[in-house]
Amino acid sequence: xxxxxxxxxxxxxxxxxxxxxxxxxxxxxxxxxxxxxxxxxxxxxxxxxxxxxxxxxxxxxxxxxxxxxxxxxxxxxxxxxxxxxxxxxxxxxxxxxxxxxxxxxxxxxxxxxxxxxxxxxxxxxxxxxxxxxxxxxxxxxx
Amino acid sequence: xxxxxxxxxxxxxxxxxxxxxxxxxxxxxxxxxxxxxxxxxxxxxxxxxxxxxxxxxxxxxxxxxxxxxxxxxxxxxxxxxxxxxxxxxxxxxxxxxxxxxxxxxxxxxxxxxxxxxxxxxxxxxxxxxxxxxxxxxxxxxxxxxxx
Numbered sequence: 001x002x003x004x005x006x007x008x009x010x011x012x013x014x015x016x017x018x019x020x021x022x023x024x025x026x027x028x029x030x031x032x033x034x035x036x037x038x039x040x041x042x043x044x045x046x047x048x049x050x051x052x053x054x055x056x057x058x059x060x061x062x063x064x065x066x067x068x069x070x071x072x073x074x075x076x077x078x079x080x081x082x083x084x085x086x087x088x089x090x091x092x093x094x095x096x097x098x099x100x101x102x103x104x105x106x107x108x109x110x111x112x113x114x115x116x117x118x119x120x121x122x123x124x125x126x127x128x129x130x131x132x133x134x135x136x137x138x139x140x141x142x
Numbered sequence: 143x144x145x146x147x148x149x150x151x152x153x154x155x156x157x158x159x160x161x162x163x164x165x166x167x168x169x170x171x172x173x174x175x176x177x178x179x180x181x182x183x184x185x186x187x188x189x190x191x192x193x194x195x196x197x198x199x200x201x202x203x204x205x206x207x208x209x210x211x212x213x214x215x216x217x218x219x220x221x222x223x224x225x226x227x228x229x230x231x232x233x234x235x236x237x238x239x240x241x242x243x244x245x246x247x248x249x250x251x252x253x254x255x256x257x258x259x260x261x262x263x264x265x266x267x268x269x270x271x272x273x274x275x276x277x278x279x280x281x282x283x284x285x286x287x288x289x
Contacts (some may be wrong), residue, residue, distance in 0.1 A: 012191065015162060021196050034239045038268065055150065056156070057243045060156070060160075064161035075274045081255045085260040092268050093263070093267025094270065099232075106232055116225070121228045122224075128232075132234065132277070
């Protein structure tokens with residue numbers, strides 16, 4: 001990875017941090033995406049705010065389609081994608097957060113729970129990639 | 143209305159941050175987990191950039207109120223188990239929730255399959271949480287804290 005890519009990563013992270021800060025300040029909520037999906041599904045009082053946030057995410061993606069080129073698939077297998085989505089949905093609800101909720105917002109407020117969760121999902125994610133790349137090389141896509 | 147507009151703006155800014163950082167590419171998102179192969183440290187840079195900005199804002203607030211912010215619950219099996227399950231899903235598809243939603247309009251077939259399954263999973267996870275005897279009588283209306 002070249003230096004410009006790392007700079008872009010840090011700059012993009014700064015924008016995410018700014019978004020999380022405004023969401024916390026103005027909307028009084030934690031900008032954890034899995035938590036926001038959950039609020040959109042099952043909280044009557046928070047639904048409008050949560051759906052607005054998710055719509056913003058999706059609209060950014062549409063706008064970004066014109067600017068960036070590659071959305072190379074990690075896998076094209078629908079059953080594998082469905083299984084992965086199911087695990088991410090169940091796991092983030094039981095664990096109370098995802099990369100943004102624990103990895104950004106939780107670590108930003110020095111939460112021990114979020115540190116434990118972040119280290120755990122990076123560990124099991126790394127083990128999964130190790131196993132998949134060893135025994136299911138075809139699923140790696142491009 | 144103001145809250146909805148702000149939330150929409152925050153979601154857009156968050157999405158632009160993911161696009162700028164390259165985290166909407168599932169291969170790169172998964173490459174962060176590929177420690178024994180072509181490891182891509184981008185996500186660590188993204189988290190560092192985000193934590194510097196958001197952490198500074200929270201640090202100022204913490205000094206102002208003079209107390210830790212947010213829930214300070216213990217680390218339990220549910221937290222670690224849930225995070226472990228999430229990590230497996232992320233490793234399989236190279237998607238976590240934010241990038242998957244940004245990709246709904248860009249890589250429709252893949253992202254929709256993933257997000258639809260994620261919604262089903264979230265509902266299952268909430269149902270499992272609501273059945274837990276350790277939670278109070280209002281469990282069906284309370285959500286797990288976002289972090």
